[in-house]
Amino acid sequence: MGASDFSRLPHIGESLLRKEDYRFLTGAGQYTDDVVLAAQSHAVFVRSPHAHARIERIRTDAARAAPGVLGVFTGADVAADKINGLPCGWLITSTNGAPMKEPPHPILAQGKVRYVGDHVALVVAQTQQQARDAAELVEVDYEALPAVVHVADAAAGTTGAVAGAALHDIAPDNHCFKWAIGDRTAVDAAFADAAHVTRLDLLNNRLIPNAIEPRAVIASYQRANDEYTLYVSNQNPHVERLLMTAFVLGLPEHKVRVIAPDVGGGFGSKIFLYAEDVCLTWAAKKLQRNIKWVADRSESFLCDAHGRDHSSHAEMALDEEGRFLALRVHTDANLGAYLSTFASAVPTILYATLLAGPYRTPLVHVEVDAWFTNTAPVDAYRGAGRPEATYLLERLVSRCAWEMGLEQDELRKRNFITSFPYQTPVALQYDIGDYPACMAQAQQLADVAGFAARRAASTAKGLLRGIGYSSYIEACGIAPSNIAGALGARAGLFECGEVRVHPTGSVTVFTGSHSHGQGHETTFAQVVAARLGIAVESVDIVHGDTGRVPFGMGTYGSRSISVGGAAIMKALDKIETKAKKIAAHLMEASDADIDFANGEFSVRGTDKKIPFAQVALTAYVPHNYPLDKLEPGLNETAFYDPTNFTFPAGTYICEVEIDPATGATRVDRFTAVDDFGTIINPMIVEGQVHGGVAQGIGQALMENCVYERETGQLLTGSFMDYAMPRADDFPDFKLGHVCTPCTHNSLGTKGCGEAGAIGSPPAVINAVLDALRPLGVRDFDMPATPHRVWQAIQQANPSAKT
Structure with a gap:
């Protein structure tokens, strides 16, 4: 079944209410903390108060003797039991051919601690309070060492000359790897001949999930x-x-x-x-x-692993008409104290390969230096490399437009890719898309034509108004395994689906994907129900249990429906093939003459037909069954390894209103138009976009993880210091969709879970800068807090001081 045939089936494109919400809304959900086992004890970790220190001695006698304590463990116990450290799942090779530096990551610190919160000891007691009390009795003697916190300090080499500032013996300069992609020589030549070059330095602020x-x-x-x-x-x-x-x-x-x-x-x-x-x-x-x-x-x-934290310098070369000739980027990426599971892939494979964006940029060269610092490990956070790439590129594109005297939308339109498939200069090949259509719909929904009048109305109130654009593309459904393996992945990136048809015709699906809010139990049920012609209520989805699901790679990278759903479709193909043979036997026909549609098997050219439920029952009650050709039962498993990424794309337009007296910035209008290919459940997709946009606006305007530069103490360690967005920080979002179905999976889907967090930050900051440009403000970094905006106004326009 092709993607176009699938999209026309019943239940596909219907906004069905989520099946799983009943148990959540009635308090019947079961989270890990809801599980209570017999004879259950409790653990508390003793954590380092220092960003960098040698462990001189750990005294645990008092803790071991405390009431209710069952055990106290330290790094010495881990070493005695020969427990290995935590692995990194992606090997990056440096430009000199050497593998990245992989220092040990012990589960309890051995010899040194390397960030505030590092694991020093584990205390287990009968109750949580007893474990907490005992943990307070663990005494640790530390010799404090110099800490390096900011990636700029590590990259500047200032810490290498300071005794004791090296986190790991294997990396005395705290450098993990240098990685690059693209043709540097050709890029340099293009810059030498360019009519215009735009340059931009920017930070992508660290986030806490x-x-x-x-x-x-x-x-x-x-x-x-x-x-x-x-x-x-x-x-x-x-x-x-x-x-x-x-x-x-x-x-x-x-x-x-x-x-x-x-x-x-x-x-x-x-x-x-x-x-x-x-x-x-x-x-x-x-x-x-x-x-x-x-x-x-x-x-x-x-x-918890943090996200983002890049420092980058970017340059774009353009011709006289504003067409992109070449892009040159250098990024310093903060990895934190240790290599987390996918940390090395985020600023490389998942970042640099997206820097072509939706544009015809014939030449791109990207160089990435990755550094260890005395901070929590940094790894994938919603979007994982794609938000960092989009933020850099879309900030740079708007800067190019302003410098060349063009509107933000005009420069994007001149450079959009319009023919597919399209091979980018940074490895990826886009299969399909329609970026001008996304832009056109976004401009219509955003009423761009009325912006001038809205700006005049804001000016009359003493406020500043700006409009910002962001045209993103992302690579989802990380694939395929053989290519990913060649790029350093240490695991396969396939997915598994098992479809178990029961005698009554109801179905249980076991998927290796995992739901943590995305609505899989509804979306996957819609896919199966549409394909088999049965009620959505007759389909149950099982996930998240290695004891029940054959295998799976989980959920991340917006891969669930495009990879996990495609695996289920392959299993359904097998179900249909076998079921047709059973139906053919029952109707005394050749299985080549059997059609299956709307839950019924029919003999082509006749009025003979039987329902799916009858075939299912026959499979398990094989009184009239081709036992010489088929085994009883109707249960199939399939694995799907995609042949390419999927490429969601879209255009986001944001309008902000700023009070120049205070710097307070309000998102007044926000429009998002996305191309997710085939959409199974529009309501769930809209919810995913809303959530992603909220996170992206949060990063743009308020969220910021800050460590004290000298001591490495986390200054934003609570919601009192780390500002999270609330519902009243947002307007009603206007959403639109363009559909160009993915060409290489049977559903035509592309993935939607991360798009909002990818496209929104640059749209917001471009809007802020558009509002401030008349005052002479050219740039500043996220988040655009009131203080930062006010400060930028004062520095750019001293007469604005009050």
Whole structure:
């Protein structure tokens, strides 16, 4: 079945209410902290108060003797049991041919701590309060060392000359790798001949994910069969199990079951294998007890993997008519203290390959230096490299337009790619798209024609108004495995789907994708119901359990429907093929003459037909069955490894209104037009876009993770200091859709979960700068807080001082 045929099926394109919401709205959801096991004990971690220090001595006697304490563990215990460190899942090769520097990442610190919040000791007690009290009794002697916090300091080489500032022996200058893509020589030549060159320096501010549900882990060990069960708030339980068993604990994979029940948001921060997960699994066997750990919000701020944190210099070469000739970028990426699971892929494979954007830029060269700092590890956060690429490119494009005296939309239109497939100069080949159509619809919905009048009305009130554009493209459904492997991936990137048809014709689907708010139980059910011609209510979706699902790579990179859904479609192909043979036998026809549509099998050219449910029952009650040709049952499994990424794209337009007296910035209008290919459930897609746009506006206007430069202390360690957006910070969003179905998966889908967070930050900041340009403000970095905006106004226009 092709994508065009699929899009015309019943249930596809219907805004059905989410099946899973009933249990959430009635309090019947089960999150990790809701799980209570027999004889359950509690864990608390002793964490480093220093950003960088040697551990001179750890005294645990008082803690071990405290009431209710079952065990206290340190790095010495980890070393004695020969537990490996946490692995990085992506190997990057430097430009000199050497592999990236991979320092050990112990699950409990050994010899040194490297960021505030680093794991020093694990205390397990009968109750959580007893564990907390005992943790206070663990005494650690530290020798404080110089800390490097800002990536600019690491990149400047200022820390290399300071004794003790090196985080890891393997990287004395704190440099992890230098990576590049593109033809530098050709790019340099294009710049030499360019009519105009635009240059831009910018920072992409560090973010803290802050999912509603903090991370949580429960580890259980069954001595009778030497098996482990791990309940964890995680986005990809099979990957969690694989990394933990094969690379850290050395356990047989089939002896470990990982269950990720309902998960209250992840945004990438729950993809990774964390030290807490391994520590509890290891300690559960040592203590022969079930152990629970639930992060409090302060721990989440300190220890969840952070996102973004790039410092970049970008240059665009243009001809006299404003057509792009070449792009040149250098980025310094902050990796934090250790290499997290996918950290090395974010500023390289997932970032630089998107810097062509939706534009015909014939030459691109990108160089990335990655650095260790005394901060929490940095890894994938909603968009993972794509927001960083889009922010840089779209800020640069608007700057190009302003410098050349062109409107933001005009320069984009002149450079849009219009013919497909299109091979970019940075590895990716776009299969299909219609970027001018996205722009045209966005301008209509945003009423760009009325902007001048709205600006005049704002001016009359003493306010500044600006409009900002962002035309993004992203690569979703990370693929294919063989190419990803050649680029450094240490795992396959396929997905698995099992379709189990029951005797009554109802269906259970087991998917390796994982839902943590995206509505999989509804969307996947719509796909199956549409294909089999049955009711959506007759389809149940099972995910998040390695004991029930054959295998899977989880959910990230907007891959669920395009990769996980395509695997389910392949399994449905097998179901249909077998079911046609059964139907042919029942109707005494050749299976080549059987058609299947709307839940019925029919013999072509006759009025003979039987319903799907009858075929399902026959498969399990094979009284009249071709047993010589077919096995009983109707259950199929398929794996899908995509042949290319999918490429969602779109144009976002933002209007802001600024009070120059205070710098307060209000998003007055926001329009998002996206091309997600085939849309299964428009309501769910709109919800995903709303959430992504909210996160993107949050980054643009208020969210900012800040460490004290000298000591490495986290200054934004609570919601008192780290501003999260609220509902009244946003206008009603206007959303539109363009559809160019993906050409290489059977659903025609592209993915929608990250687009809002990718396209919105540059649209907001371009709008802010457009409002401030008449005052002489050319640039500043996110977030555009009132103080930063006011300060920019004062510095650019001293007469504006009050």
